Amino acid sequence: MTIYSEEQAKAILDKAIKMSKADECTAQLSGSNGGNVRYALNNVSTSGYVSDADLVVEVAFGKRTGTATINAFDDKSIESVVRRAEELAKLAPENPEFMPAIEKQTYKPTSTFVEKTAAITPEYRAQVAADCIEPCRKDKLVAAGFFSDEQDFSAIANSKGNFGYQKASGMNFTCTVRTDDGKGSGWVARNLADVAKFDAKSEIRIAMQKARGSADAKALEPGKYTVIMEPAATAGLISFMMFGFDARQADEGRSFLSKKGGGNKLGEKMFDERVTIYADPWDEHAAVLPWDNDSLAREKTPIITKGKVDYLQYSRYWAQKQGKKAVGQPGNLIMVGGDKSTMDLVKSTRKGVLVTRTWYIRLVDPQTVLLTGLTRDGTFYVENGEIKYPIKNFRFNESPAIMLNNIEEIGRPVRVGDDESPFVMMIPPMKIRDFTFTSLSDAV
Amino acid sequence: MDRRDFLKITGAGLGGLAIPAFYGRAIAAEELLSTIDVAMKKKLADVALNAAKGSGATYCDVRIGRYLRQFVVTREDKVQNVVNTESTGIGIRVIAKGSWGFAATSDLSSDAVAKATAQAVAIAKANARLRSEPVQLAPVKGVGEVSWKTPIVKNSMHVPIKDKVDLLLGVNADAIKAGASFINSTLFLVNEQKYFASTDGSYIDQDVHRIWAPMNVTCVDKATGKFRSRQGLSAPRGMGFEYLDAKAADKIELPGGAVVYRDSYDMKADAVAAAKQAREKLTATSVKPGKYDLMLDPSHTWLTIHESVGHPTELDRVLGYEANYAGTSFATLDKWRDKFKYGSDKVTIVADKTQPGSLGAVGYDDEGVKTQKWDLIKDGVLVNYQVIRDQAHILGLKQSQGCCYADSWSSVQFQRMANVSLQPGKEKLTPIEMIKDIENGIYIVGEGSFSIDQQRYNAQFGGQLFYEIKNGKVTQPLEDVAYQIRTPEFWNSCVAVCDDGDYRLGGSFFDGKGQPGQVSAVSHGSSTARFNGVNVINTARSLG
Numbered sequence A: 001m002t003i004y005s006e007e008q009a010k011a012i013l014d015k016a017i018k019m020s021k022a023d024e025c026t027a028q029l030s031g032s033n034g035g036n037v038r039y040a041l042n043n044v045s046t047s048g049y050v051s052d053a054d055l056v057v058e059v060a061f062g063k064r065t066g067t068a069t070i071n072a073f074d075d076k077s078i079e080s081v082v083r084r085a086e087e088l089a090k091l092a093p094e095n096p097e098f099m100p101a102i103e104k105q106t107y108k109p110t111s112t113f114v115e116k117t118a119a120i121t122p123e124y125r126a127q128v129a130a131d132c133i134e135p136c137r138k139d140k141l142v143a144a145g146f147f148s149d150e151q152d153f154s155a156i157a158n159s160k161g162n163f164g165y166q167k168a169s170g171m172n173f174t175c176t177v178r179t180d181d182g183k184g185s186g187w188v189a190r191n192l193a194d195v196a197k198f199d200a201k202s203e204i205r206i207a208m209q210k211a212r213g214s215a216d217a218k219a220l221e222p223g224k225y226t227v228i229m230e231p232a233a234t235a236g237l238i239s240f241m242m243f244g245f246d247a248r249q250a251d252e253g254r255s256f257l258s259k260k261g262g263g264n265k266l267g268e269k270m271f272d273e274r275v276t277i278y279a280d281p282w283d284e285h286a287a288v289l290p291w292d293n294d295s296l297a298r299e300k301t302p303i304i305t306k307g308k309v310d311y312l313q314y315s316r317y318w319a320q321k322q323g324k325k326a327v328g329q330p331g332n333l334i335m336v337g338g339d340k341s342t343m344d345l346v347k348s349t350r351k352g353v354l355v356t357r358t359w360y361i362r363l364v365d366p367q368t369v370l371l372t373g374l375t376r377d378g379t380f381y382v383e384n385g386e387i388k389y390p391i392k393n394f395r396f397n398e399s400p401a402i403m404l405n406n407i408e409e410i411g412r413p414v415r416v417g418d419d420e421s422p423f424v425m426m427i428p429p430m431k432i433r434d435f436t437f438t439s440l441s442d443a444v
Numbered sequence B: 001m002d003r004r005d006f007l008k009i010t011g012a013g014l015g016g017l018a019i020p021a022f023y024g025r026a027i028a029a030e031e032l033l034s035t036i037d038v039a040m041k042k043k044l045a046d047v048a049l050n051a052a053k054g055s056g057a058t059y060c061d062v063r064i065g066r067y068l069r070q071f072v073v074t075r076e077d078k079v080q081n082v083v084n085t086e087s088t089g090i091g092i093r094v095i096a097k098g099s100w101g102f103a104a105t106s107d108l109s110s111d112a113v114a115k116a117t118a119q120a121v122a123i124a125k126a127n128a129r130l131r132s133e134p135v136q137l138a139p140v141k142g143v144g145e146v147s148w149k150t151p152i153v154k155n156s157m158h159v160p161i162k163d164k165v166d167l168l169l170g171v172n173a174d175a176i177k178a179g180a181s182f183i184n185s186t187l188f189l190v191n192e193q194k195y196f197a198s199t200d201g202s203y204i205d206q207d208v209h210r211i212w213a214p215m216n217v218t219c220v221d222k223a224t225g226k227f228r229s230r231q232g233l234s235a236p237r238g239m240g241f242e243y244l245d246a247k248a249a250d251k252i253e254l255p256g257g258a259v260v261y262r263d264s265y266d267m268k269a270d271a272v273a274a275a276k277q278a279r280e281k282l283t284a285t286s287v288k289p290g291k292y293d294l295m296l297d298p299s300h301t302w303l304t305i306h307e308s309v310g311h312p313t314e315l316d317r318v319l320g321y322e323a324n325y326a327g328t329s330f331a332t333l334d335k336w337r338d339k340f341k342y343g344s345d346k347v348t349i350v351a352d353k354t355q356p357g358s359l360g361a362v363g364y365d366d367e368g369v370k371t372q373k374w375d376l377i378k379d380g381v382l383v384n385y386q387v388i389r390d391q392a393h394i395l396g397l398k399q400s401q402g403c404c405y406a407d408s409w410s411s412v413q414f415q416r417m418a419n420v421s422l423q424p425g426k427e428k429l430t431p432i433e434m435i436k437d438i439e440n441g442i443y444i445v446g447e448g449s450f451s452i453d454q455q456r457y458n459a460q461f462g463g464q465l466f467y468e469i470k471n472g473k474v475t476q477p478l479e480d481v482a483y484q485i486r487t488p489e490f491w492n493s494c495v496a497v498c499d500d501g502d503y504r505l506g507g508s509f510f511d512g513k514g515q516p517g518q519v520s521a522v523s524h525g526s527s528t529a530r531f532n533g534v535n536v537i538n539t540a541r542s543l544g
Helices: A006-019 A075-091 A122-138 A200-213 A231-245 A247-251 A316-322 A342-347 B003-010 B029-033 B038-054 B110-128 B161-177 B267-281 B298-310 B315-319 B333-337 B431-435 B487-492
Strands: A024-040 A043-061 A064-070 A141-158 A163-179 A185-192 A223-229 A277-279 A301-305 A332-335 A351-365 A370-383 A386-390 A393-398 A407-410 A414-416 A424-427 A430-441 B059-075 B078-096 B099-105 B144-149 B182-198 B202-212 B215-221 B226-231 B251-253 B259-261 B290-296 B349-352 B373-378 B419-422 B440-452 B458-470 B473-479 B481-486 B494-497 B504-513 B518-526 B529-538
Touching (some): A043 B110, A122 A163, A141 A200, A185 A370, A231 A424, A247 A316, A342 A386, A430 B458, B038 B059, B038 B110, B099 B110, B226 B458, B259 B267, B298 B440, B298 B487
Parallel strands (some): A332 A424, B144 B202, B290 B440
Antiparallel strands (some): A043 A064, A277 A301, A370 A386, A393 A430, A414 A424, B494 B529
16 A cells, blocks of 8 residues: 555655755655556456555755655655765755755645546456457457556655645556458547546447548548647647747747747747637646646646747746746646537538547657657548548648647547646647648558 | 656756656665675575466566666756666566466565565466467576676776766867857666576576767857757667777768767767757758658668667567557568568668677576577568567467567566667678769768657658768758658668678667557667668748
8 A cells, every 4th residue: 555645644754854954855755556457459468556655855955965765664764765865965066056945835736536546446447458359359350458547646845844745546548449451440548537437338439430430541642731630639749849838948049939039939929819728737627736846836827828928937947047936837738629529620621631649749840849740540531521531641740830820620628648748638629721741651 | 768757857957856766766876886696586586486386377487677777967067967776676477377477576575575476376367367368488498597797898887976977067068169059968877687587497697788878969049040959979888888988990980071989989079079060050051852862871770770670570569469559560470471572682680689789788588588680681571570488489480589678677578679780781882982873862860850650661760960962972961851761662772781891880778668668778780871762851841
């Protein structure tokens, strides 16, 4: 059992801080129980369970810092980890960008913990696998998927009296279904805080339908197309763009938000006026911890408002140097949308391409956030409001900064998780004109 | 390590609290020098092996791992982070009732090991109900008590942190002096102390060392708002600190003036060159898109080999085990049976887990198989894949090729890429000679942006340095270059490969695969190679 109560966690952290002889001490206690099941070729391949807890102690003597970690929490172990951190700090070079421990923060709790998700059992996971495998076997389709869930707690404290404690839970599901001749492939994903909202039996139908529907795809010429992007298809691009929102990079002239002649583009209109993105740790669909990696309290933060850049991410050091206030860095990205579903966007499209997801997204040019990647697991040609036929996958070379200027229509946001993103996201389906596909892929 | 963890370690202003859990606990540098007694490891392994046999397992292997890592991260005149980490524990894998089971613990007491073994057997028995056919394991003859060590000259963990900090800050100072606006430089040092034992009668103690010294140099032109970066041209290697000795004999000046490195790296000289070249990129001619003959330096080609040959010849991908994440492969078994022409007759590509100085070199893999070298593509024809013990029978092989690896004691070992390398041309040919008969080409040095589809057909690659070739000569530097390929067409367009005098290794320190994700380190060698008629795009855009 590695999920400690608030009282247990506070007692451990208080001991560590009290034992420290350094100028400052910050401690973090966290633990998690996580389980997963993986299946491929309609068979369960692996299943695992990991339970772990760690106490991390960071101390400072002047501008010298040291960090040590331990996974035992008796008095002797706590004392040893504190002494170790102190020894390391004394040996460390001075950090000219050292920032003192943060002042006492006020953390307003967020709804990150759902009891039912935390109580997921190995039997439940096995049933998810069975619910995907069985219908696929019956329909001569082949399922490969991964379901993982976790419950965890985080507790933070420092020698200036700061303290926070919160529990969290979540689940993530992805499944790829292929036709047995390898000519069609479909995919479905759900990232949820509350497992009660998850139904593998109904989700798998989406991937099965796309697998069958994507078989025998026709080739279209690469070029600029109107695209209807499902939420998962743009989440990776938008998340990638956020790396350019670092204030220091922008001020140093090496971000797409750097200004010609010096300075940054904070306050400038860079995107279509229908683009509004914000972070909100209390969002009911995408709650995250009320503090960031530096223990700074998170706030509801406008990032892009009606196309205008409203936010740059200031580290504590850079904020101090620039005379700005450092606020907790966003843990989620919420893009404002309307009420329409992906299929509603299809219905209003005369000619276009429907994209299920994008994959292997990499930065080509940081100057313009030009990204490349590919469509995958269900790409379709749309004409006069209907899906006409499956088409071969495309490679795209497109910048989200350009994409978010070419918006035709925005639908209803849904929660999206992404393997390569640090954010929980609420992203709408979008219809976008002039999206740049540069070559065809034969991959199914 | 996934991209998030990589950013955590290298990110500006990183606090020590953000060490990814994968790395285990933070320790003092001197703890990096210690080892666990071999006799104790054997005793613990026997506890697990006996417990497994006693509870009905037909096979058991035990991995006792101590994974040590050191990171020194700097920018300009500042040390951003020095982190030493250790992760120690035991992973036990069994076959019971024809199914795999796995359990791991960081508690190295006999009781905890016996308990974890029982858990692994219970999981195997539970999984047996869901399997359609039992595991078939290719035989391995026990080797008794043996050891293997990366043939290093200087143990990186023995070099004082001060020397490492001084080196990086010196590199940064030289780059700034040479005109760089910014520089980030890093040392990543790894020592895997791995002990393997199995019911086949093997007790294998291995001491594996790796080093990586990446840097990124940026020049900013504030007046135009343009910025350009040039990464270092080093390779991560399975070597000790001697890789940073900067031996003159290992420096190679290429046509066009770029300097690359063979088996030792001059980090300072490369930083100075990077500063000058990043500045040149600000005003270099933007490429005209179209078909070009590409001349690819080994510092670039390794990544193209990795993505378009290494991954598609992993048998688990071919079979569909990675379909939900990394994807499958176009190089299907029917193509293998039909002697698929993967490349031109100039293309012979080998898998090799024994190559000295490579990231993937070990004496035995993580299921006790002695490592080896074999052909994947012979004179252009697909002849083999990369397999582990429970896959060998699918190809009719009598033994595994030794491609099994786990990135931690707590991870289940599975099929990972061997070093996969393009063999040098048999006839004498240098890059200077190769360039002479290229009329309209681009010479690419260093790895850049990369992306490939889930079956490894369509790929796009950038680079660090691009040079226009006109009528047999390098004429000018180019910018905004990326090329797009369809894998079989690309390898069939290979018309020449330089000889072994030009052979060099590149590689990846953090190749990701699996769910939950695991990383591995792998090298790819080649000599300079020429590919005719490749599609080049221009990547410049305007944000208005």
